[in-house]
Amino acid sequence: MTRQTDIDDLNKRGYASPKVVDWYDELDFTHQTERVILDSLLPAIKNQKLLDIGIGGGRTTKFLLEISRDYIGIDYTAACIEATRRKYPRADLFCCDARDLSIFPADGFAFVLFSLNGIDYVTHEDRLRVLKEVLRVLRPGGFFMFSTHNRDYRYFNKLPWQEGIRLNLGFLKNCLYTVAFLPKHFRMQRHEIHTDEYAIVNDNAHGFSLLSYYVGIDQQRAQLEAAGFVDVEAYDMEGSKVEHDRDSPWTYYLARKPLFPG
């Protein structure tokens, strides 16, 4: 098996695990930065055609349906589609992979969302394919919003005790959790990729079961611009625009399809 196939298979398996599906099924919140960006976009996307990629248990379905009933949600994990369908039986939900959006015509959506770092679970080449596909299905002037793991974060790829010792219960619990999963973590690390542009690493998400893509703001901006997006904005986890950020584990992005072909 190539490393690329390993990454894809391990992540698909991780997301299909009943425990992980249940975890997403129970999420019910809107992140502060999501609110800041969506509030700013509301006049442009209210009652417009929206595509939600990687819906998990439907956390984003809830708030996007409030913005527009012209909503389509997709996920490559069938159990996630079933979980969301139980909550929103009338919503348009499909099992579909972000790497191949050919079921959707070009220039259709005013807004595409890939939330909670869902874009980070495909290989680098596939990530570039996802960006191209999203650009294709967006209307000219349409918006793409997503978040991704920040490789410039000061504690990138550090185990809890490598971040500095703290004397509190949360720190102790985190250390015990990590120790319990260390054998698995060492096995998963064999699949890691580290390059100048990005890294794919086994972090602590869902019991160290996934391989997650991490990228800094300069590199993510360059990827989006190379794919053909314009007006790229990066936001930290408090909802402030940033050019560089070592303090946030994730970065949110908003980018636009140009009004006219370049």
Ligand SMILES: C[S@@+](CC[C@H](N)C(=O)[O-])C[C@H]1O[C@@H](n2cnc3c(N)ncnc32)[C@H](O)[C@@H]1O
């Ligand atoms: C981190 S969860 C986010 C769930 C939900 N969007 C939320 O914000 O609560 C990522 C979701 O993306 C899905 N996913 C990952 N890669 C995908 C891909 N290539 N195509 C479609 N869905 C994908 C996973 O199955 C998972 O449900």
